[in-house]
Amino acid sequence: MSYILYGSPGSGSLTVELALAEIGAEYEFRTVNLRTDEQRASEYAALNPQRKVPALIMPSGETLTESVAILLTLDRLHPDANLLPAADSADYAQALRWLMFVASEIYPIVEISDYPERFSPDPNSDVEPVRELACEIWRERWKIVEDNINGDPYLLGSGFCLSDIYIAVVSRWAQQENWRPTHIPKVERLSDAVASRTACAPVWKKNRG
Numbered sequence: 001m002s003y004i005l006y007g008s009p010g011s012g013s014l015t016v017e018l019a020l021a022e023i024g025a026e027y028e029f030r031t032v033n034l035r036t037d038e039q040r041a042s043e044y045a046a047l048n049p050q051r052k053v054p055a056l057i058m059p060s061g062e063t064l065t066e067s068v069a070i071l072l073t074l075d076r077l078h079p080d081a082n083l084l085p086a087a088d089s090a091d092y093a094q095a096l097r098w099l100m101f102v103a104s105e106i107y108p109i110v111e112i113s114d115y116p117e118r119f120s121p122d123p124n125s126d127v128e129p130v131r132e133l134a135c136e137i138w139r140e141r142w143k144i145v146e147d148n149i150n151g152d153p154y155l156l157g158s159g160f161c162l163s164d165i166y167i168a169v170v171s172r173w174a175q176q177e178n179w180r181p182t183h184i185p186k187v188e189r190l191s192d193a194v195a196s197r198t199a200c201a202p203v204w205k206k207n208r209g
């Protein structure tokens with residue numbers, strides 16, 4: 001049995017899909033339509049009680065959620081894909097550092113910008129200021145990533161790793177197309193480089209056009 005990935009094009013499931021492409025693993029993609037709130041349905045909640053994508057069914061039949069947990073598990077199961085630097089290297093620690101920074105300090109902000117009504121005591125009030133504040137915090141945190149990209153075009157001098165996939169996918173959210181190129185040009189270059197990798201390019205194109 002191959003992997004089964006539950007996701008939505010361009011969403012956090014793309015981080016997993018790109019990693020599977022780099023590994024060269026077979027997988028079936030099952031779309032969860034976020035526009036119609038399919039992730040909220042009880043059928044999907046049985047897979048991910050937090051009602052979010054991605055969810056990955058492993059060849060063993062086990063279900064995994066949380067994008068970083070999935071990515072680190074894929075790295076462990078497929079060491080030949082070199083998704084992370086050697087575990088005893090300084091770059092390994094830096095890769096985890098920035099993977100976790102984006103996952104814990106930036107990714108959650110997109111829920112506020114996409115669903116500001118969830119973060120307002122009165123969901124019927126004007127939630128636009130909530131969304132705007134989320135985008136402001138988003139931009140500030142991406143500048144921190146920008147200032148810590150030490151490789152060219154990738155995060156680390158030692159080359160491509162999972163953290164690049166994560167940065168590439170998450171940085172393209174929150175409708176910041178006009179702001180990104182001038183304010184976080186290294187992040188932009190890194191993302192373009194991930195998008196044009198041999199293994200990633202077809203998956204990126206399918207998800208993001």
Ligand SMILES: N[C@@H](CCC(=O)N[C@@H](CS)C(=O)NCC(=O)O)C(=O)O
Nearest residue numbers: 011012039051052053054066067068
């Ligand atoms: N911590 C989770 C976050 C997952 C997440 O926020 N997924 C978004 C799509 S990128 C989602 O499913 N949103 C739908 C919703 O919040 O209702 C992870 O890393 O997998």
